[in-house]
Amino acid sequence: MCGIVGAWREGCDLSGPVARARQHLRHRGPDDLGLWSDSSAGIALGHTRLAILELSQAGHQPMSSACGRFHMVYNGEIYNHGELRERLRLSGWRGRSDSETLLAACSAWGLERTLKECVGMFALALFDSIERKLYLARDRFGEKPLYYGYAGGAFVFASELDALRALPGFDATIDRTALSLFLRLSYVPAPRSIHRHIRKLPMGTHLALTARTLASGILPDPQVYWSAAEVSLAGDRDSLELSDTEALEHLEHTLGTAVRGQMIADVPLGAFLSGGIDSSTIASLMQANSARPVRTFSIGFDSLDYDESRHAREVARHLGTDHTELTARAEDLLALVERMPQVYDEPFADSSQLPTCLLAALARPYVTVALSGDGGDELFGGYNRHRQVQEIWPRLAGVPRSVRKGLARVLLAVPAQVWNGLAAAYQGTTDGSRRIRMLSEKLQRIAEVIPSADEAELYFNLVNAPWPSPPLIEEPRLEPAGAALPLLSTSAHRMMLADALGYLPDDILVKVDRATMAVGLESRMPLLDHRVFEYVWRLPLRMKLREGRGKWLLRQLLYRHVPRELVDRPKMGFAVPLAEWLRGPFRPWAEELLRRPDLEHLGLDPHAIRRLWMEHLAGRRHWQYQLWNVLMFRAWAAEQDRSVASRAAALLEPQPAWR
Numbered sequence: 001m002c003g004i005v006g007a008w009r010e011g012c013d014l015s016g017p018v019a020r021a022r023q024h025l026r027h028r029g030p031d032d033l034g035l036w037s038d039s040s041a042g043i044a045l046g047h048t049r050l051a052i053l054e055l056s057q058a059g060h061q062p063m064s065s066a067c068g069r070f071h072m073v074y075n076g077e078i079y080n081h082g083e084l085r086e087r088l089r090l091s092g093w094r095g096r097s098d099s100e101t102l103l104a105a106c107s108a109w110g111l112e113r114t115l116k117e118c119v120g121m122f123a124l125a126l127f128d129s130i131e132r133k134l135y136l137a138r139d140r141f142g143e144k145p146l147y148y149g150y151a152g153g154a155f156v157f158a159s160e161l162d163a164l165r166a167l168p169g170f171d172a173t174i175d176r177t178a179l180s181l182f183l184r185l186s187y188v189p190a191p192r193s194i195h196r197h198i199r200k201l202p203m204g205t206h207l208a209l210t211a212r213t214l215a216s217g218i219l220p221d222p223q224v225y226w227s228a229a230e231v232s233l234a235g236d237r238d239s240l241e242l243s244d245t246e247a248l249e250h251l252e253h254t255l256g257t258a259v260r261g262q263m264i265a266d267v268p269l270g271a272f273l274s275g276g277i278d279s280s281t282i283a284s285l286m287q288a289n290s291a292r293p294v295r296t297f298s299i300g301f302d303s304l305d306y307d308e309s310r311h312a313r314e315v316a317r318h319l320g321t322d323h324t325e326l327t328a329r330a331e332d333l334l335a336l337v338e339r340m341p342q343v344y345d346e347p348f349a350d351s352s353q354l355p356t357c358l359l360a361a362l363a364r365p366y367v368t369v370a371l372s373g374d375g376g377d378e379l380f381g382g383y384n385r386h387r388q389v390q391e392i393w394p395r396l397a398g399v400p401r402s403v404r405k406g407l408a409r410v411l412l413a414v415p416a417q418v419w420n421g422l423a424a425a426y427q428g429t430t431d432g433s434r435r436i437r438m439l440s441e442k443l444q445r446i447a448e449v450i451p452s453a454d455e456a457e458l459y460f461n462l463v464n465a466p467w468p469s470p471p472l473i474e475e476p477r478l479e480p481a482g483a484a485l486p487l488l489s490t491s492a493h494r495m496m497l498a499d500a501l502g503y504l505p506d507d508i509l510v511k512v513d514r515a516t517m518a519v520g521l522e523s524r525m526p527l528l529d530h531r532v533f534e535y536v537w538r539l540p541l542r543m544k545l546r547e548g549r550g551k552w553l554l555r556q557l558l559y560r561h562v563p564r565e566l567v568d569r570p571k572m573g574f575a576v577p578l579a580e581w582l583r584g585p586f587r588p589w590a591e592e593l594l595r596r597p598d599l600e601h602l603g604l605d606p607h608a609i610r611r612l613w614m615e616h617l618a619g620r621r622h623w624q625y626q627l628w629n630v631l632m633f634r635a636w637a638a639e640q641d642r643s644v645a646s647r648a649a650a651l652l653e654p655q656p657a658w659r
Contacts, residue, residue: 002061003028003048003517004073004146005163006125008134008214009154013037014044021166022046025159028075028517031055036062036071043127043134045073050520052077052265052369058095065107066092069130072103075159076122076144077524079261084117111135111206115225119261119529123201125157134209140226141375141528142190142203142505145513148219149198155214160514161345164198165643171197172640176603177476179347183629184464186349187507191222194346203505204228226530232497233486235537247543248556250535255557258529259285259371267368270295272359272523273323275311277382277551277558277567278373282526284319284561286371293322297363297370299355300327303577314566326362328355330585333576337589340632341639343518349632350507351578351625356515364519374508375527378500379536381492381550385462390491393455404450411447415620416440441579441622459495463503465625469608473600490541500533579624583617590627593634602637604630 003025007014015037022033029048037044047061062073078084081098084105094100098120105114106126121143126135136157138146148157152169164170178192190200201207205222213220242250263269263286271283273296286294296316300309309325316323333354340348343357363370377383396404419440448466452458485501488494509525516523526532536544539553546552558567582590594613596606609630612623 002050002073002075003159003163004046004075004123004125005156005158006043006045006073006134007151007154007156007167008041008043008127008209009152010042010211010214012042012154013039014042014154015039017167018044018046021158021163022048024162024166027520028159030520032057032060034061034073036064036073038071038127038129041127041129041132045071045125045127047073050368050517050522052267052522054095054097054100055266056095059097059099061099063099063103065103067107069128070103070107071127071129072099072106072124074099074102074122074124076120076124076139077262077522078102078118078120078122079258079264079529080117080119111137112225115206119531121524121528123159132211135206136201136209137206137225138201138203140204140228140530141500141509141533143509143513143525143528145510146201147193147198148201148207149193149195150217150219151197153217155209161193161195161198162643165640171195172644173197176472176474179603179633180472180476182347182349182633183471183626184467185507186465186625186629186632187510188346188348189502189506228500228533229486229497231530231534232488232493232500232537235534235539236486236488236493238538239540240538242539244543244553244556247539247553251553252557252560254532254535255281255526255529256285256289258526258532260289261529262371262524262526263289265369268295268366269369269371270297270363270367271321272296272363272370272372273298273312273316273321274373275308275313275315275567276373277554278376278527279312280315280373280562280567281376281554281558282371282373283315283321284558285526287319287321288561293320295363295367296321296323297359297366298323298325299359299362300325301355301576302327302329311566311569315562318562318566324362324366326358328358330577330581332358333581334585334589337586338635341636344510344514344632344636347629347633347636348510348514349625349629350511351576351628353511353515354576356511357518360516360519360521360523364521367521369522369524370516371524371526372512373527374512374525375504375533376551376554378496378504379527379533379544380552380554381496381541381544383495383499383550385459386492386495386550387545387548388462389455389459389495392449393458393491396450396452396458401451401453408447408451411443412621416444416622417619419443444622455491459498463499465629467608467626468612469605471605471608471626471630473603473605492541492545496544578628579616579622582624582627583619587617590631593631593638598634598638599630602634604634 005021007018019035025048029050031051032049034047045062064071078098081101084101121139123138123144123146145159151167156164156167158164173196175196178188178194182188188194190202193200202222204226205224207220207222209220273279273283283296298309298312300307423439449461452461512523543553599606615621616623
């Protein structure tokens with residue numbers, strides 16, 4: 001795992017600016033620094049290395065091909081690189097790194113064929129010095145980040161925005177549409193970035209930039225080499241007719257192959273273990289393929305309503321792993337929350353980012369690579385909404401929308417504390433358990449989604465944070481609710497695909513990548529092996545949703561390794577008691593960020609946001625997710641102001657443009 005950065009502008013020596021920008025990626029690659037430049041071509045490639053395979057200088061990057069034509073920087077892992085080496089049938093290898101294998105394959109087969117042959121996660125830049133052409137590429141699911149655009153007349157790219165911001169001529173203008181989307185989704189969806197002139201390379205694509213295109217200042221269109229949407233459509237049209245036993249055997253073989261491939265490393269390796277279905281399955285398969293106890297890690301909370309660490313502990317004990325856990329308190333996370341704008345290079349507001357960062361920091365002293373169970377929900381229908389949409393919409397559609405809107409107003413008119421009091425009285429308890437508090441949250445969510453005009457809007461309302469009034473002073477027009485998706489045979493599959501194309505790469509994978517790379521830890525996700533994805537999408541829906549629950553087939557696989565009583569329980573997710581923390585220990589920090597002048601300066605409506613804040617503090621409504629989005633953006637913007645001031649103060653004289 002590494003960090004990459006580069007720039008191309010003909011007639012310039014870019015080695016100095018790229019070398020300086022590279023320093024902003026040291027957390028991604030603490031083991032080595034590399035730089036290659038060609039002043040005649042006006043290009044420079046920078047690299048920071050986290051050594052995983054081939055720890056010697058034989059794995060140093062940037063790397064040039066044996067013929068001298070191609071030059072590459074690459075971030076990721078190619079899990080089948082040993083097989084590719086055998087097929088290339090070359091001699092004189094410099095070392096055992098997958099970087100060398102990838103470069104040799106590109107040289108022998110061309111980029112597109114190489115991308116299709118690779119099993120792995122990656123973001124790469126490849127410069128062809130003969131044709132004067134620069135290629136960028138990103139893995140099938142977007143596990144590894146890659147930003148690109150123009151700055152000061154140069155084409156630039158990097159693993160993280162902080163490296164681009166350090167380059168001359170960078171335009172930090174905020175994309176107001178991206179900001180509006182962020183305030184609803186909690187992340188900035190690709191291909192947008194928070195900056196108007198910078199893009200994210202979409203998952204499963206590559207692009208080629210020629211000298212002529214560079215001179216025009218035009219951004220080339222990315223080209224798709226693998227499409228999750230096309231895979232899902234093909235699987236939906238040609239599903240496998242297998243018995244339960246046959247389907248289970250094939251899943252165990254396919255996922256087991258992925259796990260074994262991702263256990264290859266020259267450094268210590270472990271696994272994140274929450275005690276849920278996905279992570280327990282990965283840990284089980286790892287332990288089944290290891291001669292010694294696998295290292296596993298989990299985070300718990302001092303609030304039992306949100307603590308799953310005891311379940312992880314029981315699974316670890318059954319599997320015989322070497323388990324390490326940490327119980328987090330609100331005070332620990334309050335200290336961490338102020339670092340979030342430094343960890344996440346653009347606004348990001350999935351509150352599970354906090355325990356994810358703690359988990360990565362917990363694991364790093366023991367291992368350099370950690371496998372996780374991410375991707376299981378999108379593949380096997382694990383989110384409640386995958387069931388809810390197909391169960392709820394047929395009932396809602398039969399009720400006039402005007403009636404549904406009226407019911408929503410009635411539900412929202414009753415304060416949250418009244419609903420909680422009624423629930424506590426009905427159940428004969430006065431405690432503040434999560435189960436009681438969740439009733440008012442669920443009723444509020446019901447009121448927010450039942451006015452939906454169609455199934456797509458219902459899904460969109462279930463996954464975003466609806467605002468009662470626009471949060472921006474000048475609200476841009478947003479794209480229609482719901483992405484344009486293939487017409488699949490079931491609404492559940494359609495929602496699962498929507499999550500795989502949006503929520504997974506732009507929320508889950510961003511969360512894990514930044515949290516792990518902030519401490520120099522590589523994360524790997526066997527459930528996102530494209531061979532697993534292609535197989536599971538050919539299975540009928542009954543293999544995923546059955547008996548009123550998701551992940552049916554994955555559960556059957558886990559039951560072969562872990563007793564079902566250890567893992568069968570309602571889905572909790574990596575949740576934190578955000579609503580309570582904002583009313584309690586996080587309140588002073590939040591109050592400081594929600595000052596009116598600062599909000600107005602950023603184009604946010606202070607009146608709308610203050611109204612939500614007061615309603616939340618009073619317990620009348622639950623606005624923690626909307627408020628968290630505002631707070632994370634406000635904190636990010638403040639960090640950007642500090643960074644700009646710091647860079648300016650460090651300069652003895654104004655920096656010229658590219659030279």
